[in-house]
Amino acid sequence: MAEVVFDEASRIYTPGAKPAVDRLSLTVADGDLVVLVGPSGSGKSTALRMLAGLEPIDAGSVRINGRDVVDVQPKDRDIAMVFQNYALYPSKTVAENMAFPLKMRGMEKEERGRRVRQAAEMLGLTEYLDRKPKALSGGQRQRVAMGRAIVREPQVFLMDEPLSNLDAKMRVQTRAQIAEMQNRLAVSTVYVTHDQVEAMTMGDKVAVLADGKLQQYATPPELYDRPANAFVAGFIGSPAMNLLELPRSSSGVTLGGIEIPLTREVTDAAGSRDKLTVGIRPEDWVLESTDADAASVVKAVVDVVEELGSESYLYAHLAEDTATTIVVRGPGRVKVRFGDPIAVRPTAEALHVFDVESGERLD
Amino acid sequence: MIDRAEGWRRRAPLLPALVFTIIVTQIPFILTLFYSLQSWNLVRPGSQEFVWFANYVDVFTDSQFRQVAINTVVMTLGSVLIAVVLGLLLALLLNRQFVGRGVVRTLLITPFLITPVAAALLWRTVLLDPTLGLVNFVLSPFGASGTEWISQFPLASVMAALVWQWTPFMMLLLLAGLQSQPSDQLEAARVDGASAWSVFRELTLPHLRRFIELGVVLGTIYLVNTFDTVYMMTQGGPGVASANLPFYIYQRAFLGFDIGQSAAMGVVVVIITLIAASFALRLLFRSFSGEEELT
Amino acid sequence: MAITTDTPTDERASATDEGQTPRKQRRSAANVWFGVIAWVVGIAFFFPVFWMVLTSFKTEADAYTPTPKLFFQPTLEQYEGVFSSGLGPYIANSVAATVLSTIFVLLLGVPAAFALSLRPVKKTSDVLFFFISTKMLPVVAAIVPIYVVVNQIGMLDNIWTLIILYTGMNLPIAVWMMRSFFLEVPGELLEQASIDGAPLWRTLREIVLPIISPGIFATALICVIFAWNEFFFAVNLTAANAGTVPVFLVGFITSEGLYWAQLSAAATIAALPVVLAGWVAQNKLVQGLSFGAVK
Ligand SMILES: Nc1ncnc2c1ncn2[C@@H]1O[C@H](COP(=O)(O)OP(=O)(O)O)[C@@H](O)[C@H]1O
Ligand SMILES: [Mg+2]
Numbered sequence: 005m006a007e008v009v010f011d012e013a014s015r016i017y018t019p020g021a022k023p024a025v026d027r028l029s030l031t032v033a034d035g036d037l038v039v040l041v042g043p044s045g046s047g048k049s050t051a052l053r054m055l056a057g058l059e060p061i062d063a064g065s066v067r068i069n070g071r072d073v074v075d076v077q078p079k080d081r082d083i084a085m086v087f088q089n090y091a092l093y094p095s096k097t098v099a100e101n102m103a104f105p106l107k108m109r110g111m112e113k114e115e116r117g118r119r120v121r122q123a124a125e126m127l128g129l130t131e132y133l134d135r136k137p138k139a140l141s142g143g144q145r146q147r148v149a150m151g152r153a154i155v156r157e158p159q160v161f162l163m164d165e166p167l168s169n170l171d172a173k174m175r176v177q178t179r180a181q182i183a184e185m186q187n188r189l190a191v192s193t194v195y196v197t198h199d200q201v202e203a204m205t206m207g208d209k210v211a212v213l214a215d216g217k218l219q220q221y222a223t224p225p226e227l228y229d230r231p232a233n234a235f236v237a238g239f240i241g242s243p244a245m246n247l248l249e250l251p252r253s254s255s256g257v258t259l260g261g262i263e264i265p266l267t268r269e270v271t272d273a274a275g276s277r278d279k280l281t282v283g284i285r286p287e288d289w290v291l292e293s294t295d296a297d298a299a300s301v302v303k304a305v306v307d308v309v310e311e312l313g314s315e316s317y318l319y320a321h322l323a324e325d326t327a328t329t330i331v332v333r334g335p336g337r338v339k340v341r342f343g344d345p346i347a348v349r350p351t352a353e354a355l356h357v358f359d360v361e362s363g364e365r366l367d
Numbered sequence: 368m369i370d371r372a373e374g375w376r377r378r379a380p381l382l383p384a385l386v387f388t389i390i391v392t393q394i395p396f397i398l399t400l401f402y403s404l405q406s407w408n409l410v411r412p413g414s415q416e417f418v419w420f421a422n423y424v425d426v427f428t429d430s431q432f433r434q435v436a437i438n439t440v441v442m443t444l445g446s447v448l449i450a451v452v453l454g455l456l457l458a459l460l461l462n463r464q465f466v467g468r469g470v471v472r473t474l475l476i477t478p479f480l481i482t483p484v485a486a487a488l489l490w491r492t493v494l495l496d497p498t499l500g501l502v503n504f505v506l507s508p509f510g511a512s513g514t515e516w517i518s519q520f521p522l523a524s525v526m527a528a529l530v531w532q533w534t535p536f537m538m539l540l541l542l543a544g545l546q547s548q549p550s551d552q553l554e555a556a557r558v559d560g561a562s563a564w565s566v567f568r569e570l571t572l573p574h575l576r577r578f579i580e581l582g583v584v585l586g587t588i589y590l591v592n593t594f595d596t597v598y599m600m601t602q603g604g605p606g607v608a609s610a611n612l613p614f615y616i617y618q619r620a621f622l623g624f625d626i627g628q629s630a631a632m633g634v635v636v637v638i639i640t641l642i643a644a645s646f647a648l649r650l651l652f653r654s655f656s657g658e659e660e661l662t
Numbered sequence: 663m664a665i666t667t668d669t670p671t672d673e674r675a676s677a678t679d680e681g682q683t684p685r686k687q688r689r690s691a692a693n694v695w696f697g698v699i700a701w702v703v704g705i706a707f708f709f710p711v712f713w714m715v716l717t718s719f720k721t722e723a724d725a726y727t728p729t730p731k732l733f734f735q736p737t738l739e740q741y742e743g744v745f746s747s748g749l750g751p752y753i754a755n756s757v758a759a760t761v762l763s764t765i766f767v768l769l770l771g772v773p774a775a776f777a778l779s780l781r782p783v784k785k786t787s788d789v790l791f792f793f794i795s796t797k798m799l800p801v802v803a804a805i806v807p808i809y810v811v812v813n814q815i816g817m818l819d820n821i822w823t824l825i826i827l828y829t830g831m832n833l834p835i836a837v838w839m840m841r842s843f844f845l846e847v848p849g850e851l852l853e854q855a856s857i858d859g860a861p862l863w864r865t866l867r868e869i870v871l872p873i874i875s876p877g878i879f880a881t882a883l884i885c886v887i888f889a890w891n892e893f894f895f896a897v898n899l900t901a902a903n904a905g906t907v908p909v910f911l912v913g914f915i916t917s918e919g920l921y922w923a924q925l926s927a928a929a930t931i932a933a934l935p936v937v938l939a940g941w942v943a944q945n946k947l948v949q950g951l952s953f954g955a956v957k
Contacts, residue, residue: 078857095868108860384774384833392799477941478707484891484908492925612802629806637799
């Protein structure tokens with residue numbers, strides 16, 4: 005049972021260069037699964053490895069259960085890690101792989117065997133216990149790596165993109181299994197991924213990183229509904245939120261010739277800015293009939309239609325301003341095709357408004 | 368960061384090997400340097416005296432030494448280059464599918480494995496003997512019987528033996544290089560419509576480059592030290608026509624017992640080799656540690 | 663690529679139309695020819711070895727014929743002769759020098775390669791440079807002081823002298839080779855082991871060594887080949903007591919004169935162990951000799 009705290013923790017690989025992790029502060033509550041998500045190179049792995057003790061902490065501190073672990077060796081941090089490529093010992097069988105950390109801790113043979121069998125059963129690995137990793141499929145290897153972490157009964161699980169080497173179907177299955185197992189074992193877990201769907205589906209809380217800096221740390225619904233800045237807004241959600249830089253008008257902003265009203269809070273926060281970044285999720289457009297009143301709808305021309313069966317996404321450019329493209333969610337059997345005109349109206353309550361320069365949320 | 372204790376802990380496994388290598392390989396060179404400044408002949412006990420650079424003067428005015436130095440360059444570079452070219456041709460041949468490829472490869476690598484002393488003997492007698500040798504027997508229909516290979520072409524004879532031994536090595540190395548070329552590259556080129564020759568020139572050769580470099584460097588390191596083949600085939604003769612530096616220094620030291628002179632030659636050889644080697648080393652380093660610089 | 667994708671398709675189609683032979687058949691016909699050439703070259707390269715072995719089963723009378731004899735009454739008389747002239751102790755010396763020096767190379771070299779790869783120390787490339795540069799220095803330049811020192815401490819004609827020198831001779835190359843094998847061990851594995859709490863030596867023994875054992879084996883094999891075949895140190899520093907097989911070959915010739923059949927038997931015995939080892943492990947051999955640059 006453990007609480008993990010990053011306190012202004014930084015990692016600077018090359019002195020003078022930009023930190024790979026820049027004053028990261030976040031708290032993982034006991035038993036929570038926290039996902040670190042961000043684009044490649046954003047510092048997720050580095051942050052995780054700092055927690056594991058595989059990277060030094062150049063500034064700030066990292067605490068596990070209140071104990072500062074900056075000078076603690078990886079083996080003494082009571083953590084278990086699952087690596088992207090699983091890091092299974094090729095010369096050892098599945099059972100030996102899982103038992104190895106226990107053996108290194110001087111656990112007795114019977115107890116080791118008991119724990120390994122238990123974990124193997126839980127993961128459906130019982131019949132593979134005597135195989136070498138070479139003779140396993142990708143999914144099985146992944147489970148062995150999980151098993152090796154579980155048998156330790158550590159304070160914290162660390163996982164660095166553990167699903168990225170699996171095929172799409174396995175990934176969805178395993179994702180659910182990991183979440184379920186973590187829930188059952190109630191071990192605090194830090195999980196790294198670049199896939200925002202994984203982050204949203206698995207995390208109790210999600211930390212979005214970019215350029216080594218924490219962008220937002222929140223629950224998935226919060227992240228989706230109130231992204232703290234334009235980066236998070238664009239990163240979370242698929243297809244991505246439409247982020248449009250729009251000029252101010254008297255009571256809102258103008259888009260494609262129509263005026264979109266903004267809430268009081270936003271206009272207050274926006275102050276005297278003459279431009280705003282406005283975010284509209286694809287599902288926050290309403291498709292109108294093309295002969296609707298020109299003053300209340302935005303006219304656009306369809307470039308691509310993505311039919312997903314239950315819904316569809318229309319990629320279109322504005323009729324007035326062909327350089328601006330938008331994505332609109334439509335119904336499953338949408339009739340429009342390439343080149344067709346459409347008319348859309350944004351749902352005013354669902355707008356996200358950000359500062360043009362800093363990207364910070366306004367309201 | 369790595370503190371001092373950790374630094375030593377990391378260095379510890381390296382130290383025995385490093386110290387051993389320094390003792391076994393460096394101290395003799397320092398002594399060589401020291402001896403090279405002395406006049407010292409083993410057959411005249413008590414003759415040891417300090418003469419500064421007199422030995423070097425002798426070395427540079429020794430016309431035989433110059434001849435021998437040239438022989439060494441010709442023998443080393445000639446053998447290496449011929450072996451690389453032949454090795455490349457053989458590797459290209461063996462890179463194709465045919466019946467018994469494994470057997471042919473086994474046959475081909477054998478000369479490299481033969482003890483050089485035995486190989487030299489084999490060449491001197493069974494192969495190159497003027498009257499009973501196989502080479503003259505095979506060439507006799509072309510009217511070449513009775514050629515005294517070893518005395519008429521001593522350097523070429525030694526080089527033939529060396530090429531015979533080192534071509535298999537180059538072949539193995541380059542074959543491995545060819546087989547490490549990703550097949551999707553070749554397939555992409557085929558789809559792009561490149562001819563076999565342009566595939567070879569524009570993809571395969573550049574890919575093989577570092578293998579060729581490695582072969583040249585390793586071959587040179589070993590062949591510049593050739594002693595056994597010269598000793599067994601020609602004894603450097605006639606005169607010094609086929610002597611290389613290792614053999615010549617050996618003669619001076621162990622037949623002439625002239626420690627000072629041979630030490631001075633040794634130093635000269637080291638200097639020449641260092642110049643050549645720093646060039647070769649750069650090649651080696653570029654091919655093998657450029658990607659993962661560790662300091 | 664400048665060439666568009668549709669041209670070759672056309673060419674190929676027309677070639678198939680006009681050339682009567684379907685492409686596939688033509689290609690395999692070419693391969694048959696390449697196969698034939700490869701076999702011929704392979705046999706040519708191997709022939710001297712074959713002839714050596716053949717001659718070793720001849721009587722001297724059968725060995726000296728103006729037309730080389732392929733068919734004859736085989737005899738073991740030459741091998742008996744070689745063994746009765748006291749080859750045994752030389753073989754024992756060669757085995758001792760080869761095996762022990764190879765063991766020492768591994769004992770010193772494995773930790774050093776580890777320190778230079780998986781847990782790199784500062785100035786790694788300088789150390790590597792030093793190791794390889796010792797191979798560039800010709801041994802002839804060191805032989806004089808080595809002889810003088812060995813003589814002074816009374817270690818001439820002592821097998822330990824050769825063991826130490828062979829260790830020094832092979833260690834640098836071995837460190838280089840093993841380092842490249844170590845570098846192939848995924849870093850994640852070591853990190854996993856450190857999280858699992860395995861101490862360094864257990865990580866090395868239980869996790870790293872099993873992975874790189876083929877590489878270590880290849881390295882050892884190469885050390886064995888070079889040590890077994892070494893002649894220069896052996897001939898200069900040993901005599902009847904500590905002489906190795908190549909030294910025996912030389913002594914054998916000077917004392918018995920050139921008897922081809924017997925000499926072939928002796929050369930066959932000298933070469934056999936390394937040839938067999940090399941045949942069995944040819945793939946590993948390439949991997950080792952290319953510093954692991956190829957698999
Ligand atoms: N060993 C290293 N040395 C120097 N820079 C590194 C090293 N590892 C990672 N970096 C840099 O640190 C940044 C963060 O890397 P990483 O944590 O691996 O990102 P992520 O896991 O989010 O893709 C990147 O810019 C990367 O180039
Ligand atoms: Mg990463």
